[in-house]
Amino acid sequence: MQLASDAALPVFSWNLLNDFQDMWSYLSMVNAFRAGAIVSVVCAVVGWFMVLRRQTFAGHTLSVAAFPGASLATLAGFSLSLGYFGFCVAAALVVAALGRKGRESGAEESAVTGTVQAFALACGYLFISLYKGLLEGPTAMLFGDFLGITTGQVVILAVVGAAVFAVLAVIGRPLLFASVDPQVAAGRGVPVRLLSTLFLVLLGAATAEASQITGTLLVFALMVIPAATAQQLTARPALSLTLSVLLGLAACWAGLIAAYYQPYPLGFFVTAFAFAGYVLAHLPRLGREVLGRVRTPIATGGVA
Template identity: 85%
Template sequence: MMLASDVSSPLFSWNLVADFQDIWSYAFMVNAFRAGLIVSVVCAVVGWFMVLRRQTFAGHTLSVAAFPGASLAVLVGFSTTLGYFGFCVAAALVIALLGRKGRANGAEESAVTGTVQAFALACGYLFISLYKGLLEGPTALLFGSFLGITTSQVTLLAIVGAVVLAVLAVIGRPLLFASVDPEVAAGRGVPVRLLSALFLVLLGAATAEASQITGTLLVFALMVIPAATANQLTARPGLSLLLSVLLALGACWAGLLAAYYQPYPLGFFVTGFAFAGYVLAHVVRRGREALERSRERGPVAVGLGGAA
């Protein structure tokens, strides 16, 4: 009889063709890569605006709200995907309706956001404590897993992602204006409050998507780190947004490959690759700034030497 300890993870053979053929022979891995593509693109785009708008605290709170949503779904026996989306969007609506990001550095919105986060955590632990069966899901809910991604979930992710990106395409320019200078935008007739509320709902939907890949605790791996990394490399909005998408996709797919060959949580690998890119971007930026300073000092030194 084969024991659980006798089952080992697949071995990476360095024969890339054979390795990828092995990976793609499993339907759950095909679904995982498809879901990763959808989630990476959506989260990178939404996350780029989130970082620009300085609403990472709201994004973190919405990721926390995914935890009670999924826990409630497990408790009552319906799809965890619906639980993710239901609680994340509901929390976004509460923050949008009760919070107001005004002149006082968004103090009112921050207070409401913190209140929602505390209540969401309390609800999550309540739902887990009420579950009387053998609950193996908390680790997957908190740190992510690719084993349970089905074709129907991929379809739902694609539909939601398409809607989110379509809405962002429509409101992108006024949202960018309102994010950079909300007071001037409001003075020119841009509906800043409405755009803020709509963006929070989009952020909630994107967070619900990312939570199913990275888990609720590590959702920032795809929501924040790629955008923050891109901002370290370039100040051009278009290029920064494109880099954010590529970095998120690279971290997600690399994480899926690593998690396939190693028995550790998917969220750890996705976060680890994304963080490594962020650190490398910092090194590149510091090196570029040091090179520019040395070039600026060069002509001055030559001029002083000639004067002497």
């Protein structure tokens, strides 16, 4: 779905009030901004815990699981949202159930995660092969389609997001403890395995949300990059979590604005803005390292 042909694209006038009034005169854009706000905030919070727990591989696998879910929904003719959430949560439960024995070393969980990812991709390819419609549907599944978001989907995203935050409000503190030092947490009676399972389910739900905006292949733009950037900037949990939310929201809305005025995919713009922030966050550290290398020969009189 497109607002206009490439020859009749909207023109950014630098009159922000008029520009936003024009952009938001389309219900599809209003829904896109609403959905983008919900998804970016949920993904930033869940993604922050995911990066802290070093489970980005699991998050990537769950994003892959969204692909066969959406393709099966397209093939069978039922709700895309049901396909996204159903497959992502199911994959999360499989990883949690089969990967428990090796949780101390992470070896078995990684193997199970990779196995689930391979099977999900195979199922997605099967469903796409059976699907006889146009290729616009699969393309939107993989790379996103912000103009296709309906008001009903926004409501579903809001309800799921509220449920995710409600669970996190209950398990947030023990989950943080178990993420930082799982052995000590287990020794103090924290149900580490149960928390891990619940978190994977929340991760699956957040991944399913993001996949409907960015597509399954670019979901990490909202799940990983803002959280990784925030944790690079500060080690304080509360401030880092807040920065993750702000960075995710900024990348998503900036991407929506850019995609409205340019005939290029939304997923590219969201990823590009998020990646730019990630690079900028690393510049001070890189600068200190370069400066340290320059000062060392000077301090030693130029002797290696």
